[in-house]
Amino acid sequence: MNQQRLRGRPAHMPGPTFLSYTPNGRKLISVGSNNAIRVFQTGSDAEPTNIDDCQDSNTAVAAANDFFVTGSEDGTVCKYSLESNSLDGVLVRCTLPIRDVALSPDGKWAAVASDELVVKVVNTDDMSRVLYLRDQARPVKHISFDHSGTFLAVSCSDGCIYVYSLSSEEPKMIRKVDGLIKSLETDVEASSKVIWHPDGRAFAAPTPTREVQIMSPSDWEWQRVFKNGHTADITALAWSPNGGLLATTGADRRLLIWETKTQKIIKTFEGVRATILDMAWHPTENILSYTNNDGELYIHTDIVPSEHTGILQKSLQPAPFIHDPLAEISANGRPPITNGLKNGLVSRHARRGTPDSLDEILGDDGMSASEADGFITDDDGTGPSRKRPNDHLDALDYPLSKRRATHSAWQPTVHPPFQPGSTPWRGNRRYLALNLTGCIWTLSQDDYHNTITVEFYDRSLHRDFHFTDAFKYDKACLTPHGCLFSCPPSPSTDPKSPSATQPAHLYYRPHETWTTRSDFRIPLPGGETATAIALSASYIVVCTSAAYVRIYSLFGVPLRVYRQKATPAVSCAAWRDYVLTIGNGAIGPDGRPALVYSLENVARDEVCQAEDTVALSPGAELASALFSAEGDPCVYDDQGVLAVLQHWRAPGQARWVPVLDTTRLARLASGRKEERYFPVGVAREAFHCIILKGGDRYPYFPRPLLTEFGFCVPVVDRAGKEASGMGDGEEDEEEEAPGGEAQRLEEMFVRQSLLLSLLEDLTGATRATHSQRTELARKGLEVDKALLQLLAAECRDGEERGMKALEIVGLMKDRSGKMVEAAGKVANRFGRDVLGERIRELAERRLVGLDDDEGAG
Template identity: 65%
Template sequence: MVQQRLRGRPAHTPGPTFLSYTPNGTKLVTVGLNNAIRVFQTGSDAEPTNIDNCQDSNTAVVAANEFFITGSEDGTVSKYSLESNTLQEVLVRCTLPVRDVALSPDGEWAAVASDELVVKVVNTEDMTRVLYLRDQAKPVKHVAFDKSGTYLAVSCTDGLVYVYSLSSKDPELVRKVDGLIRTLETDAEASSKITWHPDGRAFAAPTATRDIQIMSQSDWERQRVFKDGHGGDITALAWSPNGALLVSASTDRKLILWDVKTQKILKSYDDIRFTILALSWHPTSNILSYTNNEGELFIHTDFIPDEHISLLNKSRQPAPFIHDPLSEISGNARAALTNGVKSGIPSRHARHSSYDSLDDIFPSDIDAAPGDLNDFIEDDDGAAFDSRDHAINGFGKRPLDDPSGPDNRKRPNGYSYSRSSFQPKIHQAFQPGSTPWRGTRRYLSISLLGIIWTVSQETHYTITVEFYDRSSFRDFHFTDMYHFDKACLNEHGALFACDGAPRDDIQEERAMLMYRPHETWTTRGEYKIFLPLGEKIESCSLSESYIVACTSAGYVRVYTLFGVPVRVWRMKSQPSVTCASWRDYVMTIGNGAVGGDGKTRLTYSIENVKRGEVCQDEDSVGLCEGEALTSVFFSDNGDPHIYTTRGTLLVLAHWRHPSQARWTPLLDTNQLSRLASGKKEESYYPVAVAQDRFHCIILKGGDTYPSFPRPLLSDFEFRIPVSDPPHLLRSSGADDDEDDDGVEIAKNENTIDALEESLVRTSTLLTLLTDLTSATRASPSQQRALDDLVRQHDKTVLRLLDAECRQGDERGMKALEVVGMLKTKNDAMMNAAVKVAGHHGRSVLAEKIREVAERTVLGLDEDEDME
């Protein structure tokens, strides 16, 4: 049966015509070249309401439920009432033609694009409140608010997309996207408009290649592409209300319906007579309306064919990511969004979930798609998705243990009713040095030696290993058919891990470890280790001696570098979180007992595999309340370090002695002087600790993981947080000089805090190095480093003594206490302390120091336990 040609309604005089539905779908507003505006009633065949004597040549329209806003070529932006169908006010005027208007989801702000260089964002209730966006170098063609109203995307004629954050009083440019849209004149029929997906996490943009590119808002990475559909420039785009379908139009007079999940064409309408300039879905019905460049309006009822109507009836669907962050289960995955809104700004129309029976009948808010019922969410792609509130579960309901629920009412004795068992909050497993997917790419390992990153090629991955020192190591890459998702790198080789690899002699797939040495004298260049059926690899590590894997069965499996199993034991604290190794030592971290806040406390164990000795057994990880673990690694000297979400680097001192280990902070990145001005918004991705410095990657803005291309490494010296950071202390500008013995003495009284921090820091480093040299055969270089550290410590003591002497006689007792901290109490060092006191005329203190020296010679300065 031949489908009857759809007949258009002559809405305006021939020329560009535009339209907009009200959010509740009851009315449709159209504007065109003539000075009349037409308001159509949905579902009615009656003549539309005409609003006459308006501006000529209207170029844009956007509607709310109570009003609509238009823009015209004479630069006027007008607000009309939908109740009285009259002009309410002129919101703002531009000196040049208006090209587009956009309305925030709450209807409070209207953004205006014109041939001017400035985008104006005006309050719809108070026209005197106007925000100005001035970063564009050329006129702007389109503007588009995201679903939260937090971000505004500005499509400029220079081919750049400017994304502004409007969450504060002063708008902030958060991103400039290049290479996405094409350069266009403001009056061109082709479109470069950004169209946000209904879940708020991504947007679509027409490209110069006549494709439709999806870009994620969280990391600004390119995602799926809708391609090979149009032979002409794209003129309009529109998502279905639930985000499951996309419709696009182009200058080749094609209208195409796309399946968002598969990016396949469901239907192509080739009988379009004129170029479509604007598309709009009805919010709740199977209706698509569009206008063209001949003044015509088409209201296409039953637009979705019966065989595809189920897509329109689904709940709100996720944006088409290549690797959806919401579907990742590793600890590197970011948290799920609420209503797809990262900023958490709720819509004023959102209906809060409740326990009444209406939840089983009506959608939870007026913007919900058909069939979007709170008691049933169809999720055929397996992605955890779109909870309507922080306390709403995957089926649109509050969980039974929600304290605000009707079954958790307080008893008189203070306890609560609950029909469900308590579920503790556990720390998810993660692989140190890895990142989530950013589009088609992710880092598998970032270390001080080099990086390993992978690119998704749909059917396979491509893995690249790059070294910083190419004179010692050679880069390589290979095709990955196993989809490795974890990796480690050291001076001897690279380790890769995946959870589904085919084994030649067994039909079922197994989790697999693959070790690839940098150099080999055999023909085989890689060695594979298969785990038992059903076990998955939670994390893995690589040392000079062993390969370690923590599995989903709670086992710690240790192999030699070429696959010989050495040890297997079950962790006492489960599920496992991560692991690290150095030489013969293996450190594992797991979820321990549950604290009062409902979260598990992380515990760690350290074992010497070769000797079978347990150094530390199920001790607590040094985290405070509200703090989480970001990374764990051994330093170049073999000391365990952790880095936390609060930006604190801690080292485990005395870890070789059972029950003696202590977590000691080495650096609080929040106290870095580079953050003193408060203007920088940055965080730090930990990489390594080497040569007594913290090596990391600086992350700008709100980034939480390194981006592509490969960023540069930065390093910071340690600073133990014993006082305020140096940039908060007064400085008198005094210089340093030297006394007769060549000992540097600071004359700035305000350096006492800095000297005290230096004393604690050198003492901590000295403790770590002493433990290392006493537990191993110290090399000559290690012994020299130990001697240098002792001298540095004693020099700091003398400088602190000098600073205290300059404070006056009242600080004499503290100054004498400082002298007792000298590591080397020989005649030369004690005489230097006496000279410092004498230099400041502290004769009594000098005499006390001589007494300490005499007691040292007699061996009486050591404290002894008295019974």
């Protein structure tokens, strides 16, 4: 193929030259080392419009649809009108040369980088409104707004990127990124400019190794990299309007066009005449324009080869993540498409092909096919416009509120599935399982395999290990006995049938065994994928995409296969012989499906609870479902409430009881802390979690330490330090408010009563051991101690409340009379003679009742 011969336009005198398209693509503005500005009309071969009333040696330009701003070496930033092609005025002056200017997407603010240490952000309508960015210690070379106008990336000559948030009155630096860009002086040709991807979820920057690195500002992890393209420093780079292509050029005089999805070069232009310093894609056409250090402007039409123009014509393309969060099928990513819904957006073609569909006849939204294809037809303003209301969205993703009546049928959004203890990908790492035994995490090595590492807290029992994962397992469970993995279907590695797929399977690996080989794989039937998995000391449980619950023994023997009533499945958990499954149930009053759970004893083939509701906080979503170390089902929601299931062994008697509300912890009382908690486990009357700060939602590496908070049933305004499991040295010591001791004791009584009830259910349903019977007696004594202390607090109160005090004595569990006798002594100590007499009468009635019971026995 013959390479297109380009003829540069000598727009300016020899020297650095820069350009900018207007957002509508109708005009192209170029500036250079002379005192002239050129305004080119897109699609016209006529001579450009010259603006001569300008500064010498302009070094930067940024354009809106009706005006543009320039910066010059004399430190002046000017605003020009595109309607009159004249100077509107001076926006701001600096004492040193301007190096870069950038306009916010709405054109309201202009950011200015100069050889001064401060970056100025000026309002384009009112030049007296100026924001100052002062965190950088050296001059700034480049600046760029993200596509929302909320964030500004500042490329400093010290080799760091400073990212500022402009969402408040005072700008705030939210991140300093070190090691991504090269330390460059502000006047060199090499670039360190940050360019934001059009989808807004990532940005790219040239690295010291002559590559282009992608970074995600959501987790500040390095993502995909465009490499092996340049042999010298990169001098300019630009995304295509839809983000599907990336253009780069360097001091090696090469211009490269990359495909974003694969990071492959699809076109190379060798022997560029002079070093390119700036370039920009046309917003709608297959045109790339660039300027060089010789005063020339090139408008390269049909820059993308015909075999690849389909990429440029696509809708907005995703940023090149190693693991795209929007592509995750677990609960940590995008919810699956169900009933024509995707993230609350209804598919335009959800009903296409059905017998009663009119889409095939009338086209989309009741228009003809030609009308639908030409829905946006007036790019140049010459004819009537039928502007699509949401053209930042894909054609298949119209919001329900904006749809026409024929497509606005409401459908619920189901709760997505999730694997307890797992996290989404951040960069090339993620946790597959985090619990009180240890953790399992995976490292993405390349497109062909991962590396899985299993770590234990108690290394005296088991040693850490890792292995190469060619199946790319996406779910895992860890217990003291073994670990379980599951993977989705994958392409076949058989060269004879490359189009075939390998079915999803389970992989179980015990920690210890007396046989030579004990690990095994269980293939799932074709078309099924594991939605959630669970592992206990007795069974392997998997909920599949076909709405099946499959239960196997620890040796791979299938024991149960049944259809889950509440679908789609959300999660599952297992403990010894018990299996907990959770799914989407009937639509609730809030318009969302209620979560429904079932509890089964596999060994006895008994259903303890069938299709009961998971009671969450109002408006909350389920964050984790697990069994405590004592064997009680627990759930934790995204509003920070931990609840335990009481009386779950008796059919129809189960109820969810909140045992901790993390938003009421004393450490949060001052309001100075903002943190959330990632659930890890429940054991020894405490919630074990990882504290997340700085807006994080999931833990990352290195593995954080675990923190535990003791149970505190929310019966008072705020959990005290005594119940929180840990004090906070930053909290001011305050005297307990009046009635505070009574409230604390009331909470203790409710909590101890709940724990006693859970233990009574356990010992009543199993063959209780000696230690369990001892613990049961101790729990009963703890309840009575709490009541005795509460009685003392009531007697200490100056106001006589004998009836409440007597009721407290009546709640005591001890039937021997010792605790009631102690209660009488407490009343006498505080001079409550009438109360003491009532307590003695109560003791006598209890003794008589006890004697009657013994006689009847």
